[in-house]
Amino acid sequence: MKFLVDEEYGYRHWVWETGKSRKEMVAWWSSLETVDPFFFNPASSLPFGKIYPLPEDCQDIPEVLGYFHLHEDYDSFMKIEGENYYHKGHKPL
Numbered sequence: 001m002k003f004l005v006d007e008e009y010g011y012r013h014w015v016w017e018t019g020k021s022r023k024e025m026v027a028w029w030s031s032l033e034t035v036d037p038f039f040f041n042p043a044s045s046l047p048f049g050k051i052y053p054l055p056e057d058c059q060d061i062p063e064v065l066g067y068f069h070l071h072e073d074y075d076s077f078m079k080i081e082g083e084n085y086y087h088k089g090h091k092p093l
Contacts, residue, residue, distance in 0.1 A: 001025055001080075003066040005042055005051070014042055015062055018049040022080055025066070032087035035076045042070055 001022060005014040018025060043051045054061060066080040074093050078085040 001066055002062070002064045003068050003078075004061065004064045005068045005070060007042060008039070008071045013054040013061075014051050015054060015064065016042070016046060016049055016051045016068070020048065022065075025078070025080070026085055029078045029085055029087050033089040034073055035070060035087060035089070036073070038070050039072065 001018050001020055003016045003018065005016050007014065020028070037045045043053065066078060068076070068078050070076050073087075073089050073091050076087065076090070078087075
């Protein structure tokens with residue numbers, strides 16, 4: 001699956017080509033205790049696939065099948081086809 005990654009409310013945007021299926025992504029995301037390792041520089045910390053930055057104007061976004069908001073444990077989520085998924089360590093405010 002390919003995802004648009006929104007880092008910290010639009011600070012930076014990335015495209016992540018995971019090489020994983022939806023089922024694999026949901027299982028991986030759902031088992032995470034925290035998203036802290038991925039905050040600030042997901043390009044060097046996401047554990048698989050390829051990730052590349054989008055230009056600041058976010059023009060020419062490639063077609064993706066999912067979306068990630070990566071920030072902190074209380075607000076990070078993954079969305080696929082309109083369905084939100086939260087990691088194991090999600091702690092809503």
